[in-house]
Amino acid sequence: xxxxxxxxxxxxxxxxxxxxxxxxxxxxxxxxxxxxxxxxxxxxxxxxxxxxxxxxxxxxxxxxxxxxxxxxxxxxxxxxxxxxxxxxxxxxxxxxxxxxxxxxxxxxxxxxxxxxxxxxxxxxxxxxxxxxxxxxxxxxxxxxxxxxxxxxxxxxxxxxxxxxxxxxxxxxxxxxxxxxxxxxxxxxxxxxxxxxxxxxxxxxxxxxxxxxxxxxxxxxxxxxxxxxxxxxxxxxxxxxxxxxxxxxxxxxxxxxxxxxxxxxxxxxxxxxxxxxxxxxxxxxxxxxxxxxxxxxxxxxxxxxxx
Amino acid sequence: xxxxxxxxxxxxxxxxxxxxxxxxxxxxxxxxxxxxxxxxxxxxxxxxxxxxxxxxxxxxxxxxxxxxxxxxxxxxxxxxxxxxxxxxxxxxxxxxxxxxxxxxxxxxxxxxxxxxxxxxxxxxxxxxxxxxxxxxxxxxxxxxxxxxxxxxxxxxxxxxxxxxxxxxxxxxxxxxxxxxxxxxxxxxxxxxxxxxxxxxxxxxxxxxxxxxxxxxxxxxxxxxxxxxxxxxxxxxxxxxxxxxxxxxxxxxxxxxxxxxxxxxxxxxxxxxxxxxxxxxxxxxxxxxxxxxxxxxxxxxxxxxxxxxxxxxxxxxxxxxxxxxxxxxxxxxxxxxxxxxxxxxxxxxxxxxxxxxxxxxxxxxxxxxxxxxxxxxxxxxxxxxxxxxxxxxxxxxxxxxxxxxxxxxxxxxxxxxxxxxxxxxxxxxxxxxxx
Amino acid sequence: xxxxxxxxxxxxxxxxxxxxxxxxxxxxxxxxxxxxxxxxxxxxxxxxxxxxxxxxxxxxxxxxxxxxxxxxxxxxxxxxxxxxxxxxxxxxxxxxxxxxxxxxxxxxxxxxxxxxxxxxxxxxxxxxxxxxxxxxxxxxxxxxxxxxxxxxxxxxxxxxxxx
Ligand code: NA
Ligand code: NA
Numbered sequence: 001x002x003x004x005x006x007x008x009x010x011x012x013x014x015x016x017x018x019x020x021x022x023x024x025x026x027x028x029x030x031x032x033x034x035x036x037x038x039x040x041x042x043x044x045x046x047x048x049x050x051x052x053x054x055x056x057x058x059x060x061x062x063x064x065x066x067x068x069x070x071x072x073x074x075x076x077x078x079x080x081x082x083x084x085x086x087x088x089x090x091x092x093x094x095x096x097x098x099x100x101x102x103x104x105x106x107x108x109x110x111x112x113x114x115x116x117x118x119x120x121x122x123x124x125x126x127x128x129x130x131x132x133x134x135x136x137x138x139x140x141x142x143x144x145x146x147x148x149x150x151x152x153x154x155x156x157x158x159x160x161x162x163x164x165x166x167x168x169x170x171x172x173x174x175x176x177x178x179x180x181x182x183x184x185x186x187x188x189x190x191x192x193x194x195x196x197x198x199x200x201x202x203x204x205x206x207x208x209x210x211x212x213x214x215x216x217x218x219x220x221x222x223x224x225x226x227x228x229x230x231x232x233x234x235x236x237x238x239x240x241x242x243x244x245x246x247x248x249x250x251x252x253x254x255x256x257x258x259x260x261x262x263x264x265x266x267x268x269x270x271x272x273x274x275x276x277x278x279x280x281x282x283x284x285x286x287x288x289x290x291x292x293x294x295x296x297x298x299x300x301x302x303x304x305x306x
Numbered sequence: 307x308x309x310x311x312x313x314x315x316x317x318x319x320x321x322x323x324x325x326x327x328x329x330x331x332x333x334x335x336x337x338x339x340x341x342x343x344x345x346x347x348x349x350x351x352x353x354x355x356x357x358x359x360x361x362x363x364x365x366x367x368x369x370x371x372x373x374x375x376x377x378x379x380x381x382x383x384x385x386x387x388x389x390x391x392x393x394x395x396x397x398x399x400x401x402x403x404x405x406x407x408x409x410x411x412x413x414x415x416x417x418x419x420x421x422x423x424x425x426x427x428x429x430x431x432x433x434x435x436x437x438x439x440x441x442x443x444x445x446x447x448x449x450x451x452x453x454x455x456x457x458x459x460x461x462x463x464x465x466x467x468x469x470x471x472x473x474x475x476x477x478x479x480x481x482x483x484x485x486x487x488x489x490x491x492x493x494x495x496x497x498x499x500x501x502x503x504x505x506x507x508x509x510x511x512x513x514x515x516x517x518x519x520x521x522x523x524x525x526x527x528x529x530x531x532x533x534x535x536x537x538x539x540x541x542x543x544x545x546x547x548x549x550x551x552x553x554x555x556x557x558x559x560x561x562x563x564x565x566x567x568x569x570x571x572x573x574x575x576x577x578x579x580x581x582x583x584x585x586x587x588x589x590x591x592x593x594x595x596x597x598x599x600x601x602x603x604x605x606x607x608x609x610x611x612x613x614x615x616x617x618x619x620x621x622x623x624x625x626x627x628x629x630x631x632x633x634x635x636x637x638x639x640x641x642x643x644x645x646x647x648x649x650x651x652x653x654x655x656x657x658x659x660x661x662x663x664x665x666x667x668x669x670x671x672x673x674x675x676x677x678x679x680x681x682x683x684x685x686x687x688x689x690x691x692x693x694x695x696x697x698x699x700x701x702x703x704x705x706x707x708x709x710x711x712x713x714x715x716x717x718x719x720x721x722x723x724x725x726x727x728x729x730x731x732x733x734x735x736x737x738x739x740x
Numbered sequence: 741x742x743x744x745x746x747x748x749x750x751x752x753x754x755x756x757x758x759x760x761x762x763x764x765x766x767x768x769x770x771x772x773x774x775x776x777x778x779x780x781x782x783x784x785x786x787x788x789x790x791x792x793x794x795x796x797x798x799x800x801x802x803x804x805x806x807x808x809x810x811x812x813x814x815x816x817x818x819x820x821x822x823x824x825x826x827x828x829x830x831x832x833x834x835x836x837x838x839x840x841x842x843x844x845x846x847x848x849x850x851x852x853x854x855x856x857x858x859x860x861x862x863x864x865x866x867x868x869x870x871x872x873x874x875x876x877x878x879x880x881x882x883x884x885x886x887x888x889x890x891x892x893x894x895x896x897x898x899x900x901x902x903x
Contacts, residue, residue: 182548353849590802
């Protein structure tokens with residue numbers, strides 16, 4: 001007879017333990033362990049201990065890790081529909097964004113992952129990404145001319161910066177701090193909490209809140225693990241995920257406020273530009289995307305009209 | 307016994323058993339990791355995960371510096387750069403008592419610094435210098451000892467592949483650029499310490515001083531060595547000035563060394579395939595070790611081993627100095643029988659969280675761990691540098707051990723200084739704001 | 741020279757030229773990356789990915805080549821003290837361990853990895869090639885290593901090479 005009937009759920013992600021999204025994941029762990037009466041135990045591996053986002057997604061498919069949290073940008077290399085969420089200026093504001101993500105469109109994208117053995121559970125707020133620069137302030141898209149801006153190695157991000165007039169420079173994140181400091185690149189782009197936790201605010205004079213993209217984070221479970229759960233357990237997992245998503249939004253907002261305060265106190269000039277100028281320039285990226293992925297054009301249209 | 311403890315025992319017992327049987331180190335690591343992981347994860351996911359970690363573990367742009375610096379070093383070795391450096395070093399220091407011994411130190415340092423490889427320095431400089439020194443009455447074993455220990459300075463003075471490996475093992479908490487800058491003073495300090503001891507022997511044994519070179523001669527040899535020395539300026543200067551990243555600097559080194567060797571005429575275009583193959587082999591030795599080590603370090607994280615050891619060290623030795631000392635002693639023991647690259651890959655993730663919890667900078671720890679393991683590659687039973695150095699000097703390993711001991715003692719003394727005085731390593735990186 | 745020796749040498753020559761080719765491409769690729777940024781003034785997204793994938797191929801294929809040459813780093817301070825008869829036994833055992841690792845982890849584990857990533861249509865970030873092709877070097881090299889191990893074992897067994 002089996003005495004120990006607890007199931008372990010290994011969850012790995014790449015963020016530090018101070019990060020608001022990690023705090024959201026802790027809520028997931030707490031809720032699931034309470035709901036299951038301790039029969040489902042969650043072990044969290046933060047700090048990319050088990051690998052980068054892409055690598056851990058593969059481990060979910062392989063079946064050695066049960067769950068993970070990744071950026072929708074990374075996920076789009078596995079599940080093409082997530083590309084949509086990377087489109088610049090897709091959402092009008094945060095309200096619109098979460099109405100879409102938590103409504104039928106968002107849910108249908110989460111379900112698309114099952115075909116690739118990666119079942120989406122919920123979205124976490126990861127804010128909006130904006131430019132920061134070390135030498136020259138960006139107030140209008142014209143200021144981007146000739147600036148080398150580090151972007152993630154991702155075609156949409158590259159096209160976006162180039163369309164606005166900058167010179168997109170994909171570079172490994174680990175080399176970025178030194179690259180900004182030494183002038184290999186003139187700047188980069190990220191959300192406020194990452195701008196601060198990476199210490200890039202120490203070496204950047206300007207932070208331009210153009211908020212060009214709002215790519216959410218996604219909590220995922222591998223279908224290899226999911227399929228072994230009972231129906232009851234599946235409900236617990238989904239409920240715990242939904243509850244953690246609501247809690248995370250609060251953590252996120254607090255963290256954005258704190259980060260902006262830290263950046264300002266360090267002497268970073270915060271610039272609030274006319275976003276429509278940047279949105280106008282990036283329209284070609286959306287057109288190109290729709291041309292390349294005609295099957296997703298209707299979803300983009302639905303999101304814009306919601 | 308908990309499953310964690312059993313898997314740790316399985317891991318270490320099988321690893322050391324396989325090592326002693328002479329199973330290649332990379333395979334010993336891989337097999338031990340597989341056995342231990344299969345205690346925790348189902349068979350198919352388990353072995354697939356190891357295969358995945360082996361490939362993704364080396365899927366890093368920063369690691370490209372390893373093949374490139376290896377290639378640059380190989381080109382320089384064949385391209386007549388060693389001789390130019392020896393002649394220049396000789397014109398500088400040969401008039402001191404024990405002059406030729408300094409030439410050996412300085413040339414080993416310069417070549418080690420430029421090529422980034424202690425083995426390349428020992429083999430390129432040692433074979434030439436031992437003969438010249440014997441003509442002037444130095445025992446071959448003494449020349450070999452000098453050559454072996456002085457060559458290790460090149461692992462601290464940038465560029466250095468082992469520091470890149472450390473940067474990777476540190477999970478990006480220490481940048482390659484900061485480590486490179488941090489290595490200068492410790493490397494040069496080690497070189498001076500070795501020179502100090504050589505001065506002591508030279509005066510007490512009365513080793514002859516050579517003819518003083520005229521300023522004109524120094525100038526002539528400097529001019530001939532100028533473009534070889536310039537490589538150091540280009541590589542490090544380019545990184546500091548922000549023209550290219552540390553990784554890109556390595557490929558610039560390749561281009562520069564290749565062009566220089568062709569101009570010198572010591573290498574022909576038809577020599578390049580062979581140089582590429584030799585370097586590809588050297589690269590594969592190190593990189594395949596990294597492959598299986600990355601799988602092992604994934605297992606460590608999965609089992610929470612670094613956390614366990616760190617809790618143990620922090621709880622049982624409630625004192626910063628005692629913990630640094632304990633870590634240094636463990637690494638010295640490890641270094642006697644384990645080669646440098648696997649030791650850095652395996653022990654960095656274990657010890658780094660401990661020392662950073664105590665307020666040590668990851669860059670400082672990188673210099674400490676590398677210098678510590680520099681001693682290891684000079685000691686029996688497994689000391690690659692010791693073997694190569696004795697080999698090119700045509701003396702047996704056992705003969706070298708006695709004259710080598712005082713040099714090792716000096717290295718340990720420098721190691722203690724560098725461990726307990728962070729400023730030696732951190733002064734330059736802070737100055738450059740890295 | 742026996743037929744198996746001839747084949748073995750031929751395979752090694754092919755491996756050598758392949759390694760030289762990958763390394764040369766790797767050098768040119770990263771040089772291009774640096775110079776395109778300064779001379780043409782733009783960055784190409786594929787150069788970094790190409791370099792990383794080439795390094796994986798060079799390493800894993802290089803590992804197989806090292807097995808052919810038996811030049812992996814190993815520690816022989818106990819081995820050196822063995823009698824010639826025991827050295828032979830140990831050498832065969834070593835090759836068996838290598839064979840098993842190559843079979844279980846590289847061929848079966850690596851094969852499953854290739855199957856999974858191809859089946860799930862995972863593409864690389866910028867070159868947009870199936871990642872399974874990159875991983876395929878694992879089972880391929882594993883197969884070579886297994887063959888080399890069998891070759892070495894038969895040679896040790898028939899006393900053709902000193903252990
Ligand atoms: Na060096
Ligand atoms: Na040793």
